[in-house]
Amino acid sequence: MSKLTLSMLLFLIGHILIWFQLNGQFRWPWFDKNPHILAIVFGSIISYTFIYGTKYCVEHFDGILWPGRFIGFALGIISFGILTWQFMGEGINLKTLTSLILATGIICVQLFWKIS
Numbered sequence: 747m748s749k750l751t752l753s754m755l756l757f758l759i760g761h762i763l764i765w766f767q768l769n770g771q772f773r774w775p776w777f778d779k780n781p782h783i784l785a786i787v788f789g790s791i792i793s794y795t796f797i798y799g800t801k802y803c804v805e806h807f808d809g810i811l812w813p814g815r816f817i818g819f820a821l822g823i824i825s826f827g828i829l830t831w832q833f834m835g836e837g838i839n840l841k842t843l844t845s846l847i848l849a850t851g852i853i854c855v856q857l858f859w860k861i862s
Contacts, residue, residue, distance in 0.1 A: 749802040750857075754817060756799030761822040763792050765829045773833055813856040820849040 767788040770777030803814030
């Protein structure tokens with residue numbers, strides 16, 4: 747597995763965990779009643795996913811930080827949209843769809859636009 751693929755996978759896992767950590771309180775009573783457990787357990791795991799995701803992304807881009815930031819941001823927007831639709835029933839309207847397309851565009855710019 748390439749460093750970029752591993753980085754994107756870690757970012758995606760981190761954002762999915764963040765979604766459940768922050769929004770689970772609106773869906774499941776256990777999440778609402780246990781914020782300290784969520785903060786400690788999820789917080790630790792989430793931190794490691796982003797620490798290593800950033801490390802591998804920076805290594806892939808030869809020490810440059812910006813591509814990882816944009817890729818992580820865009821993956822967060824995409825995962826948030828999908829999870830919110832799936833678990834909360836909030837549909838994707840034209841405004842949200844446009845934002846998701848733009849987030850995908852951000853990922854593509856970072857992956858395919860080579861700097862000379």
